[in-house]
Amino acid sequence: MKAMKKIDVSINNFWYKLAALALALLLWFYVMQTQNNISDLSLTVPLEYRNLPASLVVTNEPVQVRVRVQGSGTGAAISAKDIQAYVDLGAVAVGKTEVTVQVAAPNSFDVVSVNPGQVSLTIESEESKQLPVEVNIEFATPLPQGKRVLDPVLTPAEVLIFGAESRLNNISRVVVTANISNPSENYLGAVPVQIFDKNDKVINEYFRLNPSVVDVSIPIVDEAPTKRVTVTVPTTGSVAEGYHIDRIVTNPEIITVSGEYAILEKISTIYTEPVDVDGADRNIALRQKLTLPEGVTINGATEVSVTVEISRREQMERQSFSGLVVKPLYVGDGLVAKIVPDKIDVTVQGSKERMSSLKPEDIIVQTDLTGTAAGNLQVDIKVSLPEGVQLVEQSETTAAVELVAVEE
Numbered sequence: 001m002k003a004m005k006k007i008d009v010s011i012n013n014f015w016y017k018l019a020a021l022a023l024a025l026l027l028w029f030y031v032m033q034t035q036n037n038i039s040d041l042s043l044t045v046p047l048e049y050r051n052l053p054a055s056l057v058v059t060n061e062p063v064q065v066r067v068r069v070q071g072s073g074t075g076a077a078i079s080a081k082d083i084q085a086y087v088d089l090g091a092v093a094v095g096k097t098e099v100t101v102q103v104a105a106p107n108s109f110d111v112v113s114v115n116p117g118q119v120s121l122t123i124e125s126e127e128s129k130q131l132p133v134e135v136n137i138e139f140a141t142p143l144p145q146g147k148r149v150l151d152p153v154l155t156p157a158e159v160l161i162f163g164a165e166s167r168l169n170n171i172s173r174v175v176v177t178a179n180i181s182n183p184s185e186n187y188l189g190a191v192p193v194q195i196f197d198k199n200d201k202v203i204n205e206y207f208r209l210n211p212s213v214v215d216v217s218i219p220i221v222d223e224a225p226t227k228r229v230t231v232t233v234p235t236t237g238s239v240a241e242g243y244h245i246d247r248i249v250t251n252p253e254i255i256t257v258s259g260e261y262a263i264l265e266k267i268s269t270i271y272t273e274p275v276d277v278d279g280a281d282r283n284i285a286l287r288q289k290l291t292l293p294e295g296v297t298i299n300g301a302t303e304v305s306v307t308v309e310i311s312r313r314e315q316m317e318r319q320s321f322s323g324l325v326v327k328p329l330y331v332g333d334g335l336v337a338k339i340v341p342d343k344i345d346v347t348v349q350g351s352k353e354r355m356s357s358l359k360p361e362d363i364i365v366q367t368d369l370t371g372t373a374a375g376n377l378q379v380d381i382k383v384s385l386p387e388g389v390q391l392v393e394q395s396e397t398t399a400a401v402e403l404v405a406v407e408e
Contacts, residue, residue, distance in 0.1 A: 040112075042068045043080045047101065047119065051090035057164045058089070059122045062205075065101055071109035082106055085114070092123050124164040129171065132158050133193060133214055136177040143183045143220075150219040150297065152178070159193055159214065163207040172198045178216050187218040224258040226299070227371040228330070230382070231255060232269045233288065233306050237278025245277065246309040247387065255304075259296040261373070267293065268368050268380040275308055284308040317355045318392060320347045324363055326381055326399055330370040337369060338402040345395040346383055354388045362386050367399055374403045 047063040065085045071078065087099040098118050103111045135152040143149065159174055176191040190213045197203045231250040239245060255270060272288040288306045292298060322345045328337035344365060350358070364384040381399050383391050 039071045039078070039109075040068070041070075041078060042066060043078075043083060045080050045083050045085040045103075048084065048086035050086045050088050052092070053090075055126055056089075056092065056094065056123050057126045059124050059164045059166060060120075063119055065103075065119075066115040067103055067105075068112040068114075069105050069109040070112055071106075078106060078109055087119065087121070089121075089123075092121075094123050094125055096120060096122050124166065126162055127165045127168055129161045129163075129168045130158050131161060131171065131174050134173055134175045135216060135218075136175050137218065138177060138179050139183050140179065140181045141183060146223050147184065147220055148223050148299075150221060151300065151302075153217040153219075155215040155217075156211070159212075160210045161195065161207050162210070167203070167206050170197045170203075172196050172200065176214050176216055178218055180218070180220075183220060186220050187216070189216055190214070191216050221297070224297070225261050225264055225371060226256050226258050227264040227267065228254050228256050229267055229368065229370075230269045231272065231290070231304055233272045233308070234274045235277045235308070236274045237276050237280075239277050239310055240279050240281040242313055243281050243310055244313045246311050248275075249307045249309065251305040251307075255290070255298060255300065257292070257296050257298050259293075261371075263293065263295045265372055265377050267296065268382070270296075270298075272304060272306060275306060277308060277310070280308070280310050283310055314351045316349045317352050318347055318349045319355050319358065320345065321360050321363060324360060324365045327364070327366045328401070329366045329368050331403070332369070332372065334406050335374060335403045336406055337367075338404065339367065340400045340402075341396055342399075344381060347392040347394075348385060348389050349392050350389040358386070358389060362389075365394075367401060369401065369403070372401075372403060374405050376400065376402050 043066070044064050045067050047065055049058055052058065067083055067085060069078065069083070082105070084104040086102055086104075088102065089099065092099070098120055100118050101114050101116065103114050105111050133154050135154065137149065137152070154176070161168065161171065161174070173196050175194050175196060177194070178187055178189060178191055180187045192213050193209055193211075194202050195204050195207055195209070231253060233248045233250060235245070235248075250272070257264070257267070257270060271291050273291060275284060275286070275288060277284065285305070285307045287303045289303050290298065292302070323343045324346060326339050326342050326344060328339060331337050346363060346365070348358070348363070349355070362385075366382055366384070367379045368382065369379065378398055379401055381394065381397055383394055385391055
């Protein structure tokens with residue numbers, strides 16, 4: 001019988017122990033490496049308002065919170081834009097409220113702390129306000145000589161602003177800025193609207209605008225001859241029985257128009273759209289559009305304020321004046337005006353008391369020769385009367401004028 005081979009147990013245990021030690025060292029190195037790759041960051045994150053009802057607004061200044069996060073691994077890189085800090089406002093009502101800040105971070109990071117964890121907010125109802133839009137024109141280069149800028153046309157001319165009432169009351173104006181790069185051509189652009197507060201600071205972030213962009217058209221035209229003309233207001237219908245129109249007042253009474261010389265010399269007045277006075281027994285005040293002849297433009301508003309003064313009819317008396325001299329108005333330097341006829345007759349009416357004090361020199365008869373050059377032309381004869389006196393008839397409504405240069 002063969003003898004059994006003797007096993008050295010101590011040698012076998014040695015190799016087991018050595019393997020266990022190696023595994024322990026590997027595990028220790030792994031843990032140390034992992035701990036060394038842990039990122040601990042503190043980031044400032046803007047606070048978002050979520051689920052706020054459409055009829056409500058938050059009036060607090062923008063809020064930021066400090067978020068501390070930890071992440072591990074070689075890819076543990078993060079910035080403030082990767083973190084979302086928000087409050088859920090789906091259940092809030094008007095007034096002051098405390099809400100908890102919630103934070104969402106990438107999966108490889110844990111949120112350690114949020115400061116503050118709760119915020120106090122003021123909630124208000126959303127109101128609206130409609131305001132006209134102002135235009136600010138900026139030229140990249142100076143306006144060329146011989147060019148001029150006409151009034152901008154905005155579409156729409158007003159905007160609706162939505163926001164908290166406390167902030168709406170702080171709005172000073174709404175403005176669009178037209179940056180004109182080529183001042184030789186008409187400007188047309190879609191321009192964003194800016195809201196300014198009473199300190200002239202832009203505050204768009206607190207409001208919704210409808211629309212937020214306005215179409216701006218700015219005509220840039222060649223300089224043209226100008227002429228100052230009166231404004232006349234035609235009426236339609238008849239005032240109430242027993243009443244009459246005392247006078248019609250416009251503001252402005254005289255406007256400046258532009259156009260070719262041949263067109264301007266035929267114009268002495270610009271009419272508004274007719275004012276309906278049918279059945280009226282009291283004053284009428286409104287804004288009325290001007291009706292500009294073809295080829296004529298106005299450097300200013302295309303509307304004027306009109307007041308039709310209506311009063312109960314008094315017993316009226318008529319009176320006629322003969323041989324009132326027609327005076328030329330605004331004759332150019334170095335020119336003399338010869339007017340035919342140079343005198344006219346007028347019939348006027350007014351109350352008995354007013355007519356008793358009326359004198360011929362109170363009635364002014366004139367022709368407007370603004371901007372006219374030497375030559376022959378036909379102009380309107382305008383009769384200006386004192387307050388309370390109405391024109392019934394004038395013997396001539398137009399005059400032939402010869403403008404002659406004075407020899408020096």
